[in-house]
Amino acid sequence: MPVSKCPKKSESLWKGWDRKAQKNGLRRQVYAVNGDYYVGEWKDNVKHGKGTQVWKKNGAIYEGDWKFGKRDGYGTLSLPDQQTGKCRKIYSGWWKGDKKSGYGIQFFGPKEYYEGEWCGSQRSGWGRMYYSNGDIYEGQWENDKPNGDGMLRLKNGNRYEGCWERGMKNGPGRFFHLDHGQLFEGFWVDNMAKCGTMIDFGRDEAPEPTQFPIPEVKILDPDGVLAQALAMFKKTEEGD
Numbered sequence: 001m002p003v004s005k006c007p008k009k010s011e012s013l014w015k016g017w018d019r020k021a022q023k024n025g026l027r028r029q030v031y032a033v034n035g036d037y038y039v040g041e042w043k044d045n046v047k048h049g050k051g052t053q054v055w056k057k058n059g060a061i062y063e064g065d066w067k068f069g070k071r072d073g074y075g076t077l078s079l080p081d082q083q084t085g086k087c088r089k090i091y092s093g094w095w096k097g098d099k100k101s102g103y104g105i106q107f108f109g110p111k112e113y114y115e116g117e118w119c120g121s122q123r124s125g126w127g128r129m130y131y132s133n134g135d136i137y138e139g140q141w142e143n144d145k146p147n148g149d150g151m152l153r154l155k156n157g158n159r160y161e162g163c164w165e166r167g168m169k170n171g172p173g174r175f176f177h178l179d180h181g182q183l184f185e186g187f188w189v190d191n192m193a194k195c196g197t198m199i200d201f202g203r204d205e206a207p208e209p210t211q212f213p214i215p216e217v218k219i220l221d222p223d224g225v226l227a228q229a230l231a232m233f234k235k236t237e238e239g240d
Contacts (some may be wrong), residue, residue: 040066061087070098093118108132116141139164162188169193181206182214 023030023042031037040051046069047053053062064075075095078087093104100106100118107113109132116127122144123129129137129146139150145167146152153159162173169188176183181203186196203209 043068059087064095071095072097176201178202179206179208181209 023045026041027039029037029039035056036054037056038047038051038053040047041049043049047066048068049066050064051066054060059080061078062071062075063078064071065073067073072095074093076089077091078089080086081088089107091100091104091106093100093106094102096102099121101120102118103116104118105113105115106123112130112132114123114127114129116123116129117125119125123141124143125141126139127141131137134155136153137146137150138153139146140148142148146164147166148164149162150164151159151161157178158176159178160169160173160175162169163171165171168191170190171188172186173188174183174185175193178201181200182198183201184193184196184198187194198214200210200213203213
């Protein structure tokens, strides 16, 4: 009895091409039209997992974690140094939704960098900033500026401890003039000390002490005068 065999249906060429074009798992270099390329893991045609992205225009390189096409997790961003031509690390830390988020270190120059918390690619939360001139700020940040409680230690050893707002000294604080052996405690408005008290502090150990000690104040009610001045500036601040 003759046996008939049904010929297998051949798959359309376009379906085979489409299946091969789907990016899932580990892939070698995948180039974009503009010359950018990516090496790493994919899921459903988007970068997902571990991978390295290179941008042709500025030479930037990101190595780290990806989620659904965006930098998410731990990763390092580098840029070519214009003088040496070698890649220099710019940021190393955590990302979320293609933005710096969580703890990370940002390098602004050879001797200037920030280590601390980020949110939406801005310094936000607790952090420490090392400036190229030798100053160090440690404290709270918001919108990429010192904001909240913080301490600024100057290169010469003097330091400010107190409140900050919009990157400036604002509110109550203390400034230690350790080079002259004095301490000022008072109220600041936009980096300007408006009122307060100055006393000798470690004057005998200061490298450049003042010629004479601060004389005793003869006001009958110095605390009351200071409280009145503070109230005036606080009221002005609230009005603004």
